[in-house]
Amino acid sequence: MNAVPATMAALVRRNSGPGLELEEVPVPRPGNGEVLVRVLRTGICGTDLQIARWSEWAQRTIAAPLIPGHEFVGEIVASGPEVGGFVPGQLVGAEGHLVCGKCRHCRSAHGHLCTKARRLGVDIDGVFAEYATLPVTAVWRHPPDIDLDTATLFDPFGNAVHTASQFPVLDKIVALTGAGPIGLMTIPVLRELGARAVVVAEPSEFRRQLATRLGATAVCEAGHEPLASSAKELGCTEGFDIGLEMSGHPDALDALLGNMAFGGQVAVLGLPARPVDTDWANISVRMLTVQGVSGRRIFQTWQQVTALLDSGARPASVVTEHFPYTEHAAAFDRACSTETGKLVLTWSEPRLS
Ligand SMILES: [Zn+2]
Ligand SMILES: [Zn+2]
Structure with missing residues (x-):
């Protein structure tokens, strides 16, 4: 634990x-099977904005006090007992859903369905x-x-990749509602996977x-042009083959379902803040498949992300601004604007590698 101070700045x-x-606050000590990471960069996500503004969802979900934040890149500085293969200076990220490893889903290689998963920066202290x-x-x-921004974005880029790969898009016309950072990162993935066209409503x-x-x-x-x-x-006169709902806006799902081709497939990542009305007849009459999407397929998605980076994907092009963590209030204000892409907080620079 050389050179690790006793206290640290935290949001x-x-x-x-x-x-x-x-x-x-005190610097946490790594326990059995844990590593201590010096945080270099963190991404600000919609979840973090809800926790910061203390939304109804946050008040229901968060046991304060809590350090939020789950999108990051860091550098290992120390390991607890029973940790092999990790050395100081390694650049790392982490899957933000800490699955239990014991339930029926985890034990059948479907950890992304674990109902006991603890969420970094939501259920347990995170990386801000x-x-x-x-x-x-x-x-x-x-x-x-x-590249440190690219590493910071593995979590949301993983959301994008996981959503884009729910259905085969090769040769298909895809409609995507919501061009926030995740929606934006999804567009080049769809093109890489062979989508014939991508129509974005925003x-x-x-x-x-x-x-x-x-x-x-x-x-x-969105909201003006149909x-x-x-x-x-x-x-595309018969409607869209594939729809991706990535906004959570109450009108987006209905707009999408009403414009799908017969037999179309719709993946829904967007999380509406309240229950929404939709015309269910669209689903039955058009014989649609609707697939809910959350998080990533754990490390399978991280591997797909790596493959896409190797073939030239540049998700960091959605990062529009960086703020030092000391300017967190300005960064969070700015992140509420729709005149931005992804915002990144900088915490420190790599020292050991
Ligand atoms: Zn996130
Ligand atoms: Zn589990």
């Missing part, structure tokens, strides 16, 4: 009002801090020369422009 969710507090401890079973080793002009730059065939202004008109321009 803490206290049980009071909106916003996170920057506090000096100078240091964090992580069980080695969740840790992912990065190559030493990986209210923000800034994000529609980013979507076009990332390979969207057509964009439409998805159907973009489909017709592409000669």
Whole structure:
């Protein structure tokens, strides 16, 4: 534990009002099977925004005090007992769903369905801090020369890859609702997987422009232009083959379901803040398949992410701004705007590798 201080800066969710507090707290000590990581970069995610603004979901879910944050890259600085194969200086990330390893899903290689999973930065202290401890079973080793923003994005890029690969998209016309950071990262993945066209519905002009730059065939202004008109321009008169709902907006699912081709397939990653009405007749009459998506397929997805990076994927192009962690309040304010892509907080620079 050489050179590891006794205390560290951390963003803490206290049980009071909106916003996170920057506090000096003890550096955690790695227990059995855990490593201690110096955090280098963290991504700000919609989940973190909900925890910061103390939304109804957050108040129901979070046991304060809590250090949020789950998207990160860090550098190993120490290991607890019973840890082999990890050495100081290694660049690492971690799967944010810490699965139990014992339930029927975990024991049949379906850990992504584990109902006992603890979520980093939601159920247990996360990575909005100078240091964090992580069980080695969740840790992912990065190559030493990986770009730090790219490494920070493995978790949300994994959401994108997992959603894009729910259904075969080769030669298909895909509609995608919601061009937030995950939706944006999904567009080049769909093109790489062979989608004939990708139509993106998004209210923000800034994000529609980013979507076009990332390979969207057509964009439409959600809430103003109907998805159907973009489909017709592409000669897609029967509706979309594949739909990906990535916004959580109450109107998006209905817009998507109403524009699907007969036999179409829809994956839903977006998480609406409240129950939404939808016309169920679209599902039965159009004979649609609707697949819910959450998280990633654990390390299978991390391996797919690595393969896509090797073949030229550049998810870090959605990072539009960096903030030092001391400017967290400004960063969280900015992250609420739709005139941004992904925002990254910087905590420290690599020292050991
Ligand atoms: Zn996230
Ligand atoms: Zn389990």
